[in-house]
Amino acid sequence: MRSRLLALTALALACGGEKPAVKTSSSPRPPAWLAKAPSSPEALYFSGAKEGAPSLEEGKASAVESARSQAAQYIGVEISAEHHDVMSTEEAENKAKDTVKSRANAMLRSAELADVYYERISREVGAGTIDRYDVWVLLKLPRTEVEKERQRQTQEAQQTAAAALTRYLEGRDQEKQGNLIAALARYRDAAGKAKEVAGNTPTGDREIATATALLRKAQDAASAAQAKARRAIVVAPDWVAGAVTQALSRKGFNAQTQSDTSEDTALAQAKAQGTPWVIVVRATTTQGGRVFAQVAATAALDVRALDARSGLVVASAQKQAKGVGRTPEAAQQAAASEAGLDAGNDLAALLVAKENEGL
Known part of the structure; x- marks a missing residue:
């Protein structure tokens, strides 16, 4: 019987332990402009709100930025305005992102704060109290200034x-x-x-x-x-040309491979075809020692991109790589493929950068 009484007492305390939130407001009644903004021949009005702010000051600042964002969207021909509220009921997780980026920023910053209304929600937590604020603001802008700004932007x-x-x-x-x-x-x-x-x-x-x-x-x-613009003639040995053109194609380049053509001949051909680039690859390989049951090799590449119209070198890359294979030829191919892919990637990036520079 005694244990049952203790259980009922604990249940009663648990049910009655949490006190309800207390709401207070800055005025007895919400202002009419919360439902509809005022209208005036001399001024334009814009409202903004912020819910759940940890302080009145922060809530007011965020609401003002929201109202400025609304004004910016109304004014803006070129104004870029973004307002994003992240609202949460969790304490310490309540954050706001408010951004107003505007060519008319100075005018918006000078807008008159016509009115402020807020509601404070207070909850007792432990031995203390936590307050949250819902804040609304009303901004006022002269119509003449707004029209001047719109005309300027137009x-x-x-x-x-x-x-x-x-x-x-x-x-x-x-x-x-x-x-x-x-x-x-x-x-x-x-x-x-x-x-x-x-x-x-x-x-x-x-x-x-x-x-x-x-x-x-x-x-x-x-x-x-x-x-x-992304066309090229690649003058390179057969055993490395494939890797270089593969890397170039990944960047949208269309490359013709010529292994038995001289640099001058390739330049003349590219100029006649309207192909902007000639890529010349000089490659050497060196046989290495044995690696367990395989053999090693090293490939060294010197890659240059030439402007077909002028013949000048506009980009270059030097790469060296090691490879292994069961035969010396396989090791050479493995090394050349790795070096060719690296060189092609670097050269493609350099040529794309030239596009952005317009040479």
Whole structure:
């Protein structure tokens, strides 16, 4: 009987031990603008919120950034604004990511804080109390300043679109002259600029009227130019050429292998075909000692990429590798394959970098 009474007492204490949360607010009633923002001929209003902030100051700051993000999205032709709240009921896990990146940042920062409303939720934990804050803010911006900013951004967007068109046309001229790398760099630049603005931004051109149309043309031209730019004639011994071309193909290069052609002949052929690169591989192998039941060999490669138009070396790589095999030929092939793949990878990366530089 006594044990039963003790159990009932413990159960009663467990059920009544947790006290309910206490909510207090900054005003008796939530303001009307929580449901609908005010309207005024002189000003625009934007609201933002933050739930579960560990302090009133942090909640207010996050809510202000949220309201600025809303304003940025309204204003923005070129504004990039992101607001992301990570809300959690777990203490110490409540974090917020609030970012406002804007060309009109100064104007947004100067927005007037018209009103603040918050609710505090307090819970007793152990011998202490933990508070969490739900905060709402209302920002006010003059309509005249907002319209000026929108006009400024519209003008800048049109200038950017016009600059993108200029780069695209420059790319076409370079391609007609046979300068594939220079053309590719300009097409990519044109596409990058076109992406920065709204799709309906006018370019000032009758045939390519909008940024969307320009972006499509620039991307198509860049894709075609890249395919042409990533062509090469590889002058190399048969036993290493396969590894080098394999590495190049992984980066999108189309390489013709010629083992019995001189460097000068390959340059003349590439220039006549419009192939931008001639890759010359000088390779040597050295036989090593025995490794258990196998033999070893070392391969050393000196690889150069030449501009077919000028004959100048634009990239180079030197590689050395060891290989083993049951026969000297197999060991030589293993070493050459490893060195060839490494050299091809390095050279492909260097040539792709040349594309980005536009030489």
